Amino acid sequence: MAYPSLGSRGRPYAWYPFHGHAPPGWLTVGGWLAGARHVHFALAWLLLGNALLYASYLLATGEWRRRLFLLRRDTGPALLMMAHYLRLGPAPAQQGLYNGLQRLAYASALGLGAVEVLSGLAIYKPLQLRRLAWLLGGCDFARAIHLVGLALIAAFTVTHLILVALHPKTLRDMISGGKENV
Amino acid sequence: MSDLLVTRRKWLLGASALVLAGCDTARPSRGLLGAMERWNGRAQRWLFDPDRLAPAPPPDEDTPPDDFPVYFVSDRLPIAPVGWRLRVGGLVARPALLSLDDLQGMPRTELRVRHYCVEGWSAVASWHGVRLRDLAAAVGADSRAGYVEFRSFDNGYWSSWDRPSAFHAQTILAYGMNGAPLPPDHGAPLRVYSAVKLGYKMVKYLTEVNFLPTPTGGYWEDRGYEWFAGV
Numbered sequence: 001m002a003y004p005s006l007g008s009r010g011r012p013y014a015w016y017p018f019h020g021h022a023p024p025g026w027l028t029v030g031g032w033l034a035g036a037r038h039v040h041f042a043l044a045w046l047l048l049g050n051a052l053l054y055a056s057y058l059l060a061t062g063e064w065r066r067r068l069f070l071l072r073r074d075t076g077p078a079l080l081m082m083a084h085y086l087r088l089g090p091a092p093a094q095q096g097l098y099n100g101l102q103r104l105a106y107a108s109a110l111g112l113g114a115v116e117v118l119s120g121l122a123i124y125k126p127l128q129l130r131r132l133a134w135l136l137g138g139c140d141f142a143r144a145i146h147l148v149g150l151a152l153i154a155a156f157t158v159t160h161l162i163l164v165a166l167h168p169k170t171l172r173d174m175i176s177g178g179k180e181n182v
Numbered sequence: 183m184s185d186l187l188v189t190r191r192k193w194l195l196g197a198s199a200l201v202l203a204g205c206d207t208a209r210p211s212r213g214l215l216g217a218m219e220r221w222n223g224r225a226q227r228w229l230f231d232p233d234r235l236a237p238a239p240p241p242d243e244d245t246p247p248d249d250f251p252v253y254f255v256s257d258r259l260p261i262a263p264v265g266w267r268l269r270v271g272g273l274v275a276r277p278a279l280l281s282l283d284d285l286q287g288m289p290r291t292e293l294r295v296r297h298y299c300v301e302g303w304s305a306v307a308s309w310h311g312v313r314l315r316d317l318a319a320a321v322g323a324d325s326r327a328g329y330v331e332f333r334s335f336d337n338g339y340w341s342s343w344d345r346p347s348a349f350h351a352q353t354i355l356a357y358g359m360n361g362a363p364l365p366p367d368h369g370a371p372l373r374v375y376s377a378v379k380l381g382y383k384m385v386k387y388l389t390e391v392n393f394l395p396t397p398t399g400g401y402w403e404d405r406g407y408e409w410f411a412g413v
Contacts, residue, residue: 033301034406041408042218045225126298127236127378127413128229139296139304 048117066097069107074100109156112149119146219408226410232346236295236377243296245305247360252367253381255401256337260387262371263335268355272331272392275322282357282371288312288320291354295377298413309375311356315349318393327393332374332385341374341383341400347412352377355388380411 030036058064069078077100080092085101092099098106122133122142136142164171254260267279278284294308314330330348333340347353353376357364364370369386376384382402403409 032406034402034408037300037408038215038219038406041222042215045218045221125226125229125413126296128231128234130234130237139298143302 044117044120047113051113051117067103067106068110069100069103074103076100078104105156109153112153112156115149116146116153119143119149222408223410226412227344230346230378230412232350236352238294239296239306243306245307247307250305250307250368251299251303254336254386255339259366260334260336261366262387266371266389268372268388269390270317270321270392271390272394273324273327274318274393275324276320278321285312285317285355285357285372289316291316293352293354293356293375293377295352297381299381300407300411307360309354309356310358310361311354311372311375313351314353314355314374314391315351317355317391318349321393323393326395329394329397331390331392331394331398332388333390333392334385334387335389336387339385339387339401341385341403342394342398342409343379343383344397344410347376347378350376350378353379355391378412380413382407383411 028036030039058067073095077092077095079100080089081099081101083089084091118132119136119142121129122136123139123146126133126139126142133139133142136145164174267281268285270278270280289312290310291313292308292310294306297305297307299305318330328345329342330345331340331342353374355372356369356375357372359365359368364373369388372388373386374384374388383400397409399409400407
């Protein structure tokens with residue numbers, strides 16, 4: 001993680017609550033700001049490449065129909081599933097690969113990935129990609145979007161890992177591709 | 183099915199090994215990180231449009247002068263030596279030693295653009311000075327000089343730039359800030375200021391400008407910060 005920091009001249013520049021406190025070593029990557037940036041940009045470009053491959057795969061194979069959240073098809077079942085989890089009703093029938101709530105969760109995670117790439121590009125090149133930065137409320141606002149998006153992805157990941165830990169057999173299907181019948 | 187399983191597993195193992203092997207950030211020129219850093223540099227060159235101008239921020243976004251961050255690498259504030267001159271050399275027809283008066287006699291350019299620091303903050307001030315491209319024309323810089331190197335009396339702080347960024351209309355050698363002579367805090371008597379690079383590329387306390395056929399490094403660049411560092 002990279003933490004901005006300033007010298008001591010004038011008023012203290014502390015726009016976030018942990019200013020001046022070094023994060024614990026096990027939480028950091030790359031050793032210092034330059035190292036962290038190298039890791040960050042390397043992974044950012046790999047993330048973008050992977051996202052482009054995945055998006056072309058979804059489009060080319062028509063998989064997006066089974067995997068993405070479609071408002072008209074999935075809103076009702078997602079609400080029913082949520083009601084079921086809140087002990088308010090029976091489980092709706094399974095619809096294909098995922099239920100509506102799963103589609104909502106997975107599609108949101110993909111959407112957050114897109115938000116991260118776009119807000120990241122706006123911070124990376126606030127001048128060359130001026131219009132993008134403007135659309136996202138300027139460089140500073142885009143940075144806030146970038147960090148909030150990161151927090152949401154982290155929350156998704158933690159939830160996801162807890163659910164996998166509760167249902168370990170899903171892990172096998174995730175890695176192997178699972179049964180091809182649904 | 184089992185083919186697919188093995189392929190995915192192998193791929194995961196291979197990818198992890200590659201990432202671990204490339205995670206030596208002390209030498210980011212090597213391994214996966216080095217390759218990705220070179221790609222990142224190419225992407226930045228590709229994104230850079232030499233004709234795109236940065237807009238002037240709205241007037242209320244000026245940073246209060248005392249709050250504009252001050253930065254140098256010496257232990258104490260660097261003060262220009264008596265008889266300071268700017269040495270201009272490298273691939274030029276007329277190498278020169280220029281005084282502040284010489285520079286102030288050249289066409290003056292005003293610049294009020296947002297300053298972006300690699301640490302994440304930004305600030306706004308107005309600067310005035312000589313466009314680097316005007317200086318290049320005055321000394322007859324060769325077209326083979328694809329890079330420009332800046333050196334300083336701030337404990338050897340230096341940097342080098344690609345020619346398109348250095349010759350951008352909003353890259354100047356500034357001798358003034360907010361309408362007044364450049365203060366020692368901000369690099370007096372002469373510093374680089376530009377709309378197209380991160381702050382650490384804008385060398386303060388200038389002593390030399392060299393037009394070179396090959397890229398060189400820089401103070402922070404040699405310590406691991408990326409070289410192109412465009413905005």
